[in-house]
Amino acid sequence: MRIHPRQRVRWQSERQRVGVGDAPLSVADYLRLCREDDDYELIDGVLVQRMAAQLPHEWLFQWMLRLVGGYVEARGLGIVLGSRTPVQINPYRVRLPDLLFVRTERLEVLTPQAITEPPDWVMEIRSAGERASDWVRLESDYRMLGVPEIWMVDLPRQRMRALQRSGDDYTVLERTEGRLESMAIDGFAVHVEHLLTETRPPVHTLLRELLEATP
Missing domain, CATH: 3.90.1570.10 (tt1808, chain A)
Known part of the structure:
Protein backbone atom coordinates (compact mmCIF):
# COMPACT_ATOMS: atom_id res chain seq x y z
CA MET A 1 0.00 0.00 0.00
CA ARG A 2 1.30 3.44 -0.89
CA ILE A 3 1.00 6.21 1.70
CA HIS A 4 1.94 9.76 0.81
CA PRO A 5 5.57 10.24 1.99
CA ARG A 6 4.79 13.48 3.85
CA GLN A 7 2.52 11.62 6.24
CA ARG A 8 3.49 9.29 9.08
CA VAL A 9 0.49 7.04 9.60
CA ARG A 10 0.11 3.99 11.82
CA TRP A 11 -2.21 1.38 10.34
CA GLN A 12 -3.71 -1.56 12.16
CA SER A 13 -2.41 -4.90 10.91
CA GLU A 14 -5.63 -6.02 9.24
CA ARG A 15 -5.67 -2.82 7.22
CA GLN A 16 -2.04 -3.20 6.20
CA ARG A 17 -2.84 -6.58 4.70
CA VAL A 18 -5.31 -4.98 2.31
CA GLY A 19 -2.43 -3.14 0.65
CA VAL A 20 -1.35 -4.08 -2.85
CA GLY A 21 2.37 -3.34 -2.78
CA ASP A 22 3.37 -0.51 -5.09
CA ALA A 23 0.26 -0.74 -7.26
CA PRO A 24 -2.00 2.32 -7.04
CA LEU A 25 -5.03 2.02 -4.79
CA SER A 26 -8.41 2.05 -6.49
CA VAL A 27 -11.56 3.71 -5.19
CA ALA A 28 -12.72 0.27 -4.04
CA ASP A 29 -9.47 -0.15 -2.06
CA TYR A 30 -9.91 3.32 -0.56
CA LEU A 31 -13.46 2.61 0.58
CA ARG A 32 -12.37 -0.69 2.10
CA LEU A 33 -9.36 0.78 3.90
CA CYS A 34 -10.73 4.03 5.26
CA ARG A 35 -13.16 4.26 8.14
CA GLU A 36 -15.59 7.04 8.99
CA ASP A 37 -13.16 8.80 11.34
CA ASP A 38 -10.25 8.72 8.85
CA ASP A 39 -9.45 11.94 7.02
CA TYR A 40 -7.76 10.78 3.84
CA GLU A 41 -8.28 11.57 0.21
CA LEU A 42 -7.16 9.32 -2.64
CA ILE A 43 -4.86 11.17 -5.02
CA ASP A 44 -3.67 9.20 -8.05
CA GLY A 45 -3.89 5.94 -6.13
CA VAL A 46 -2.10 7.26 -3.02
CA LEU A 47 -3.73 7.94 0.35
CA VAL A 48 -3.09 11.55 1.39
CA GLN A 49 -4.06 12.78 4.85
CA ARG A 50 -5.71 16.19 4.93
CA MET A 51 -4.22 18.82 7.21
CA ALA A 52 -6.04 19.46 10.48
CA ALA A 53 -8.69 22.14 10.08
CA GLN A 54 -7.92 25.50 11.67
Missing part, protein backbone atom coordinates in the same frame (compact mmCIF):
# COMPACT_ATOMS: atom_id res chain seq x y z
CA LEU A 55 -10.50 27.37 13.72
CA PRO A 56 -11.41 29.97 11.05
CA HIS A 57 -12.12 27.07 8.70
CA GLU A 58 -14.29 25.29 11.27
CA TRP A 59 -16.23 28.42 12.20
CA LEU A 60 -17.09 29.08 8.56
CA PHE A 61 -17.85 25.42 7.91
CA GLN A 62 -20.29 25.18 10.83
CA TRP A 63 -21.96 28.49 9.97
CA MET A 64 -22.38 27.61 6.31
CA LEU A 65 -23.55 24.05 7.02
CA ARG A 66 -26.33 25.39 9.24
CA LEU A 67 -27.27 28.12 6.76
CA VAL A 68 -27.32 26.20 3.49
CA GLY A 69 -28.44 22.97 5.17
CA GLY A 70 -31.33 24.71 6.91
CA TYR A 71 -32.37 26.47 3.72
CA VAL A 72 -32.29 23.31 1.60
CA GLU A 73 -34.20 21.34 4.23
CA ALA A 74 -36.86 24.03 4.69
CA ARG A 75 -37.50 24.21 0.96
CA GLY A 76 -37.23 20.48 0.32
CA LEU A 77 -34.60 20.99 -2.36
CA GLY A 78 -32.39 18.00 -1.62
CA ILE A 79 -29.62 17.23 0.84
CA VAL A 80 -26.48 18.97 2.08
CA LEU A 81 -23.56 16.87 3.33
CA GLY A 82 -20.20 17.87 4.64
CA SER A 83 -16.56 16.95 5.03
CA ARG A 84 -16.79 13.15 5.28
CA THR A 85 -18.62 12.27 2.05
CA PRO A 86 -16.28 10.70 -0.53
CA VAL A 87 -16.75 11.95 -4.08
CA GLN A 88 -15.16 9.84 -6.81
CA ILE A 89 -13.30 11.93 -9.38
CA ASN A 90 -11.93 8.97 -11.34
CA PRO A 91 -11.07 5.32 -10.53
CA TYR A 92 -7.94 6.40 -8.57
CA ARG A 93 -9.00 9.74 -7.13
CA VAL A 94 -11.42 10.63 -4.30
CA ARG A 95 -12.11 14.03 -2.76
CA LEU A 96 -13.87 14.95 0.48
CA PRO A 97 -15.58 18.32 -0.15
CA ASP A 98 -16.15 20.57 2.84
CA LEU A 99 -19.79 20.89 1.75
CA LEU A 100 -21.85 19.46 -1.07
CA PHE A 101 -25.44 19.61 -2.27
CA VAL A 102 -27.45 17.10 -4.28
CA ARG A 103 -30.90 17.93 -5.65
CA THR A 104 -33.91 15.82 -4.66
CA GLU A 105 -34.28 14.60 -8.25
CA ARG A 106 -30.75 13.16 -8.16
CA LEU A 107 -30.57 11.56 -4.72
CA GLU A 108 -30.00 8.19 -6.37
CA VAL A 109 -26.36 9.24 -6.97
CA LEU A 110 -25.81 8.86 -3.22
CA THR A 111 -24.62 5.39 -2.28
CA PRO A 112 -23.92 4.14 1.26
CA GLN A 113 -20.17 4.60 0.72
CA ALA A 114 -19.56 7.34 -1.85
CA ILE A 115 -20.90 9.64 -4.54
CA THR A 116 -19.87 8.40 -7.97
CA GLU A 117 -21.46 11.20 -10.02
CA PRO A 118 -21.06 14.98 -9.76
CA PRO A 119 -22.82 16.69 -6.83
CA ASP A 120 -24.83 19.73 -7.92
CA TRP A 121 -22.77 22.12 -5.78
CA VAL A 122 -19.58 21.89 -3.76
CA MET A 123 -17.86 24.34 -1.45
CA GLU A 124 -14.24 24.17 -0.33
CA ILE A 125 -12.55 26.32 2.31
CA ARG A 126 -8.82 26.98 2.16
CA SER A 127 -6.95 27.52 5.42
CA ALA A 128 -3.57 29.16 6.01
CA GLY A 129 -0.85 26.61 5.36
CA GLU A 130 -2.58 24.84 2.49
CA ARG A 131 -0.45 24.98 -0.63
CA ALA A 132 -1.70 27.03 -3.56
CA SER A 133 -0.84 24.20 -5.96
CA ASP A 134 -3.08 21.79 -4.03
CA TRP A 135 -5.88 24.37 -4.15
CA VAL A 136 -5.55 24.64 -7.94
CA ARG A 137 -5.64 20.85 -8.35
CA LEU A 138 -8.71 20.64 -6.14
CA GLU A 139 -10.63 23.05 -8.37
CA SER A 140 -9.38 21.19 -11.44
CA ASP A 141 -10.76 17.91 -10.09
CA TYR A 142 -14.25 19.35 -9.64
CA ARG A 143 -14.10 20.87 -13.12
CA MET A 144 -13.05 17.52 -14.57
CA LEU A 145 -15.92 15.80 -12.79
CA GLY A 146 -18.37 18.35 -14.18
CA VAL A 147 -19.78 19.73 -10.92
CA PRO A 148 -22.33 22.38 -12.03
CA GLU A 149 -21.35 24.91 -9.35
CA ILE A 150 -18.12 25.19 -7.36
CA TRP A 151 -17.48 27.66 -4.54
CA MET A 152 -13.82 28.03 -3.53
CA VAL A 153 -13.43 30.20 -0.42
CA ASP A 154 -9.79 31.25 -0.02
CA LEU A 155 -9.47 32.55 3.54
CA PRO A 156 -5.72 33.41 3.40
CA ARG A 157 -6.20 35.56 0.29
CA GLN A 158 -9.57 36.92 1.45
CA ARG A 159 -11.36 36.16 -1.79
CA MET A 160 -13.57 33.51 -3.32
CA ARG A 161 -14.08 31.97 -6.73
CA ALA A 162 -17.52 30.87 -7.85
CA LEU A 163 -17.54 28.65 -10.91
CA GLN A 164 -20.82 28.01 -12.72
CA ARG A 165 -20.93 25.50 -15.53
CA SER A 166 -22.31 26.57 -18.88
CA GLY A 167 -22.13 23.88 -21.55
CA ASP A 168 -18.63 22.43 -21.58
CA ASP A 169 -17.03 25.41 -19.85
CA TYR A 170 -17.31 27.46 -16.66
CA THR A 171 -18.10 31.07 -15.94
CA VAL A 172 -15.71 32.18 -13.19
CA LEU A 173 -16.59 34.93 -10.73
CA GLU A 174 -13.88 36.23 -8.38
CA ARG A 175 -15.32 38.16 -5.47
CA THR A 176 -14.20 39.90 -2.30
CA GLU A 177 -17.59 41.39 -1.52
CA GLY A 178 -21.17 41.65 -2.73
CA ARG A 179 -24.14 39.31 -2.94
CA LEU A 180 -23.55 35.95 -4.59
CA GLU A 181 -26.53 33.96 -5.85
CA SER A 182 -26.27 30.22 -6.28
CA MET A 183 -27.12 28.74 -9.65
CA ALA A 184 -27.55 25.23 -8.29
CA ILE A 185 -29.48 25.92 -5.07
CA ASP A 186 -32.67 27.70 -6.08
CA GLY A 187 -33.11 31.02 -4.27
CA PHE A 188 -30.00 30.68 -2.10
CA ALA A 189 -27.56 33.58 -1.80
CA VAL A 190 -24.89 34.87 0.56
CA HIS A 191 -22.87 38.03 0.95
CA VAL A 192 -19.25 37.22 0.19
CA GLU A 193 -18.14 39.36 3.13
CA HIS A 194 -19.88 36.90 5.46
CA LEU A 195 -17.72 34.10 4.09
CA LEU A 196 -14.44 35.96 4.50
CA THR A 197 -14.86 37.50 7.95
CA GLU A 198 -15.16 35.84 11.34
CA THR A 199 -17.96 38.23 12.33
CA ARG A 200 -21.11 36.81 10.77
CA PRO A 201 -24.83 37.44 11.27
CA PRO A 202 -26.80 34.78 13.17
CA VAL A 203 -27.83 31.92 10.92
CA HIS A 204 -31.49 32.14 11.98
CA THR A 205 -31.66 35.78 10.86
CA LEU A 206 -30.29 35.10 7.39
CA LEU A 207 -32.32 31.93 7.04
CA ARG A 208 -35.53 33.79 7.79
CA GLU A 209 -34.66 36.47 5.23
CA LEU A 210 -33.88 33.89 2.56
CA LEU A 211 -37.07 31.93 3.15
CA GLU A 212 -39.22 35.06 3.18
CA ALA A 213 -37.72 36.13 -0.14
CA THR A 214 -38.56 32.85 -1.90
CA PRO A 215 -42.02 31.47 -2.76
